[in-house]
Amino acid sequence: MRRLLLALLFAIGCGGVAAQDLRPALLLTASQSRDSQDLSGQWTYSKDLYRTGLTDINGWVAKSRMQRYRDINVAAEESRGGAGFYEFDMDRGPQMSIPGAWNAADAELRYYDGLIWFQRKFNAKPVNGGRAFLRFEAVNYRAYVYLNGKEVGRHEGGFTPFVLDVTDALRAGDNRLTVGVDSTHDAQSIPTFITDWDLYGGITRPVRLVYAPATFIDDATLTLRTDGHIAGEVRLQGPKAARQQVTVAIGSLAPATATTDEAGRAAIDIKAPAALERWSPESPKLYDVRFSAAGDTVRDRIGFRTIAVKGGEILLNGKPVFLRGISLHEEEFGPNPARNMTEQAARALLHEVKHGLHGNYVRLSHYPHSETTLRLADEMGLLVWSEIPVYWSVDWENPAVLRKALAMQAETIYRDRNRASVVLWSVGNETPVSEARTRFHSAMADNVRSLDPTRLISAALLVERKDGVTAIHDPLANKLDVLAVNTYAGWYGDDKLESLPDLKWQLPADRPLIFSEFGADALAGYRNDGARKFTEEYQAEYYRKTLAMAGKIPTLRGMSPWVLKDFRSPRREHPVFQNGWNRKGLLSETGVRKEAFEVLAEYYRNRAASQ
Numbered sequence: 001m002r003r004l005l006l007a008l009l010f011a012i013g014c015g016g017v018a019a020q021d022l023r024p025a026l027l028l029t030a031s032q033s034r035d036s037q038d039l040s041g042q043w044t045y046s047k048d049l050y051r052t053g054l055t056d057i058n059g060w061v062a063k064s065r066m067q068r069y070r071d072i073n074v075a076a077e078e079s080r081g082g083a084g085f086y087e088f089d090m091d092r093g094p095q096m097s098i099p100g101a102w103n104a105a106d107a108e109l110r111y112y113d114g115l116i117w118f119q120r121k122f123n124a125k126p127v128n129g130g131r132a133f134l135r136f137e138a139v140n141y142r143a144y145v146y147l148n149g150k151e152v153g154r155h156e157g158g159f160t161p162f163v164l165d166v167t168d169a170l171r172a173g174d175n176r177l178t179v180g181v182d183s184t185h186d187a188q189s190i191p192t193f194i195t196d197w198d199l200y201g202g203i204t205r206p207v208r209l210v211y212a213p214a215t216f217i218d219d220a221t222l223t224l225r226t227d228g229h230i231a232g233e234v235r236l237q238g239p240k241a242a243r244q245q246v247t248v249a250i251g252s253l254a255p256a257t258a259t260t261d262e263a264g265r266a267a268i269d270i271k272a273p274a275a276l277e278r279w280s281p282e283s284p285k286l287y288d289v290r291f292s293a294a295g296d297t298v299r300d301r302i303g304f305r306t307i308a309v310k311g312g313e314i315l316l317n318g319k320p321v322f323l324r325g326i327s328l329h330e331e332e333f334g335p336n337p338a339r340n341m342t343e344q345a346a347r348a349l350l351h352e353v354k355h356g357l358h359g360n361y362v363r364l365s366h367y368p369h370s371e372t373t374l375r376l377a378d379e380m381g382l383l384v385w386s387e388i389p390v391y392w393s394v395d396w397e398n399p400a401v402l403r404k405a406l407a408m409q410a411e412t413i414y415r416d417r418n419r420a421s422v423v424l425w426s427v428g429n430e431t432p433v434s435e436a437r438t439r440f441h442s443a444m445a446d447n448v449r450s451l452d453p454t455r456l457i458s459a460a461l462l463v464e465r466k467d468g469v470t471a472i473h474d475p476l477a478n479k480l481d482v483l484a485v486n487t488y489a490g491w492y493g494d495d496k497l498e499s500l501p502d503l504k505w506q507l508p509a510d511r512p513l514i515f516s517e518f519g520a521d522a523l524a525g526y527r528n529d530g531a532r533k534f535t536e537e538y539q540a541e542y543y544r545k546t547l548a549m550a551g552k553i554p555t556l557r558g559m560s561p562w563v564l565k566d567f568r569s570p571r572r573e574h575p576v577f578q579n580g581w582n583r584k585g586l587l588s589e590t591g592v593r594k595e596a597f598e599v600l601a602e603y604y605r606n607r608a609a610s611q
C-alpha cells in the first residue's frame, strides 16, 4: 500500500503526466452555447432503500421485476395478464421537481439517505450523423444512468458535472431516461459521512440533452498570463479532428488562428492586444469569445485578468488587492431549501455580498458550487475561492480515495478554468496534520499546479495556540501560495471577546494570509438578553473584536467570515437556538439581516474606500 501510494505520488509529482490522465473523456466545455434540451421539470421516482434495483459490486443481482431502469410499460405488461409481475412502475410513480434535492421535496424524504430511482421521459429529434450527449451538472452522490434500458454511465461525486455519450442509445421520438441516485456517503467517499452541512441527496442541478456535429469542439479555454500573453487550447473530438484550422475571436478584437495536431489539439498563444480590458470586481468586463473549427462553433463569456502572489501581497492585474469576502454554502434563501440554485436564487445571495456587504470576494464552501453561481460571480465582479470537499478527514492512506480527490479537482478545474472570478483553488478544509494527510494534500497541490498554473493554491488550515501565541504549524503551508486559517477564538473555547484584539499571532512575514473562517452563532431576533452567546449582540461584538484583531495582522490580505446565511446542518440541534440550522449566518435562512451584518458591511465599506 505505502509503496503503491509513493509510486502514485511520484507519478503525479513529476510533470503532471498523471494529472492529464484525470481529464474526463468528455467535457463539452461551453455546452450552454450548444443546441440542447433542458430536461428540468417533473420526474417520477421510486425509493429503493435496499438497493434491490441495482446490480452492484457486492454481487447483488437486481431481480428483473425490480429493475427500475428497464424500458418497459409496466401497466401495458400487466394488462396482458400472465404470471409475470413487477414491483415498481416508474410511469405511475410519485413526481418530484428536478433539479432539487429530495430532502426538501417530500416530508417523508426529509432524512432519507440511500438510493432513489428517477425517470424522465422526453421526445428527441434524430441525431442525423451527429452526436448526442447527456450532461449532468451535479448528482449527489453516486449516479447510475440508463437510457431506454441501456446503461450509459456512472459517476461519483456530488458537485461536479459529467457528460455521457448517448448517440447510440438515443431514439428519435420517445425516450426513457432513468437515473439511480445514491446519496450514501462512507469512509471512502469525498466528503465522508461527517460534515457540518445537510445531505441534499438527488439530482441537484440541471440535466441537458446536448447535440453536436460528428467532429466537435470538446474543450476550449483561454486565459491571460502574467507575461502578457493570452494562452489556451482547443480540443476537437471526432473523425475530422486532425489538421483543422481553429479560429478564436475575442469580442471584436483581431481573431487568433491555429491548427490542430494529429490528436485534434491546437494551442493558442497570442500577445494580449493593447485594447484588451482587464476583468476586476470594480469593472467585470467579459468578452464574447467564439471558438470555431471543423464547422463547429462554441461561445463563452470570458474575462481576462491576472492573479499572482509577490512577497506578502496578492496581486490582481499586478496591483495589491484585499479580499473583502464571506463564506457561503450552496443553499438558496427560504425555510425549506432544496439546493436548487437557480439564477434568481444565486443572484439574491451574491447581491447581498456585493451590494449589502460591499464585498469583492466569496469563499464557495466546501465544494464546487453551481456553474450558475460561478458565471454570476464573473458577471457581478466577485473573486472566488473554490474547493472540493476534502473536509475534516478522508481515508488518507487509500490510493483509490486520492484518485477520487484528484479526479474531482480535475473535473472542477476543467469546468471553471474559463471563469475570471476564480482565483484560488483550495485543497482542503480543517484537516488535522499527519504525514499521510500532508502527502495527500501535497499530491492535490501538485495536481492543481499542473492542471492550472495560472491560479493560486490555498487550504483552510487549523491554527495552534502555544503560550498565548497563535501560529500555523503545518508542513502543507510550504505547498501553498496563500496561507489561510479558520479561527474561532471567542466562540469555540473560552476566550472573552474583549481579549480578542490583543491575541498574539506569529505568522510568516512574507506570505499573504486569509482568514478563511471566523464566526459566531446568533438566532435572528434573539436580543436584549445580556449579550450572551446566540444573541445578535454577542455575534456583533464578536465581529467588532475579531476585526480589531485582524487589523493588527500585517500580512492579512483577505477574509471570508463564516457565513453569509444560516444553513441546514444535522449537527446543530439546540431546540431553541438552532433546530437543525447552523446559525453563524449574518443573514437568517430567510434573509433577515442580523446586527453583525452591518458591522462587517461598515468595515468593508471603509476598506473599499481606502483601497
Ligand code: GCU
Pocket: 196, 366, 429, 430, 486, 517, 562, 582, 584
Ligand atoms: C468549521 C467548518 C465549517 C463549520 C464551522 C462551524 O470551521 O469548516 O464547515 O460549519 O466550522 O463550526 O460552524
